[in-house]
Amino acid sequence: MGMTLAEKIISQHAGKNVKAGEIALVNVDVCLTQDGTGPLAIRQLQKIDLEKAANPKSTVLFIDHAAPSPRSELSNDHITIRKFAEKTGACLSDVGEGVCHQIIAESYLKPGDILIGADSHTCTGGALCAFSTGMGSTDVAIGIALGKTWLRVPETFKIEVSGEFKKGVYAKDLILHLIGKIGADGATYKALEFCGETIENMNMSSRLTLANMAVEAGAKAGLIASDKTTKKFLKEYGREKDFKAIKADNDAEYEKVIKIDASKLVPIVSFPHTVDNTKTVDQAKGIEVDQIFIGTCTNGRLEDLEIFANIVKGKRKHSKTRLIVVPASKRVFLDALDKGIIKTLVDFGAAVLAPGCGPCVGVHEGILGDGEICLSTMNRNFKGRMGNPKGFIYLASPATCAVASVLGEIADPRRFVNKANSKSKKTK
Amino acid sequence: MLLTGKAWKFGDNISTDLIAPGRLFHLRSNLPELAKHVLEDADPEFAKKVQVGDFVVGGNNFGLGSSREHAPTIIKLAGVSAVLAKSFARIFYRNAINVGLPVLICDTDKIKNGDELEVDLEKGTVVNKITGDVLKFAPLPKAMIRILNDGGLLAHIQKYGDFKID
């Protein structure tokens, strides 16, 4: 019997063939922590006198969630992280570098790797066909020190996508649609494997958006076969030699197959306070928005900023809506500067902040006021997520956010999207 | 082991943002202080009123969201002896075991806020002393029983110097 992507990658790291449901001890290639989880991981290792990194060159400690630090307590946490990096030789990604998952994809992860990260959206790395999964601080701490972890091999849902997206509909709408359909716990403990012609034709930026949100359906991983698009992405970042083609076997066993026709999808909006509370953009029409946030590991890449900028170029931001833009990484920021995108955004009225998580986790840089509504490209809209349980967060694609920032309320982006945008989706 | 205490009932989809809010990010290195706010955004009274030994009882998908291990850690620090739910999000479940907090999957529709419960971890039963209902919970995976019995993942690694889960 053939293997799914998850079974293949885990088997290679377990030194034997394992199937869904089995427990495997595996070597870990890449480990990550961020500033909300790293200090606890470090303290755990200190407690048992195991302050070391088995693979320092692929252990990456990020300072991205509260960067630059808004409070002395957090500045002290950052000191703990920097000291640990210095002591163990682990890599440090400090203030201004960007969001962990984006940088892991740009600079560290290879197809076929196992990545464990003390951040739930570690599943983003699945877009590069690396088995990438989020765990807690202690699990990742032990992974850092010993270079291994244990995994239950997940069953896989095959998500087969065919057809071409209509203008104004994007990977973000696809993943929100899927989560709405199967529910926020629809894939708990499972791996999602995205495949089909739509995925094969999809650029890496959009693939990262899909894999990123696998956890919002409860999944342990969101995987995509590595192919020429993966190779092209690695080449862009000077890492062509890291490429390896991996695909699932034709006779692999899937727990479930879900087929989606991308050409039938419409723009989707997730309503507060759960990601699976999805509605079509028509049902959200007219909702007035106080704050718009473009960024995060979900949609803070060049493609996203470009889609946004193409829609708002030459227009004026609605006076009652404020706009926060946070490029996902330094590289994204520089590329967006080169292309004139940042100028367009600042002209339009955006507050562009340093690469990082920005206001995503509610610690700084855009905390909502009581009763305020935020429309965002982020991946999560839980109560309290943006620092105030009395705020309301709606999730959508960069294009839907762009239109709302012009009109001051949610509206269907399909009328506004020009040809340049739909073309940039298909190439790459 | 027999655990007894009162049930604190919560609904479906209790996220780690509700358990350990992001706006208290700066308290993550001060867990006793963070524990004073545990579940605050789901029930502002909970942290003040919970008694040592009590149970947190959720519905579906308890602990979804962020990987923050601080969430199960502060539930435990608040004195809670176990979390019962119809289902758990994966990372929370694993974190809870790692920090030595029992997490039990059972039909929590049969439990009301304030019910007195008696949990037998070995037998896998929850007795509702108010209604007399006896609920069964599924045993933990073997690897997790080993880690929980050792007192959590850190103690497990300290004991063996490695994973010893088979």
Ligand code: SF4
């Ligand atoms: S951008 Fe948001 S979701 Fe992504 S890692 Fe940062 S806080 Fe988490």
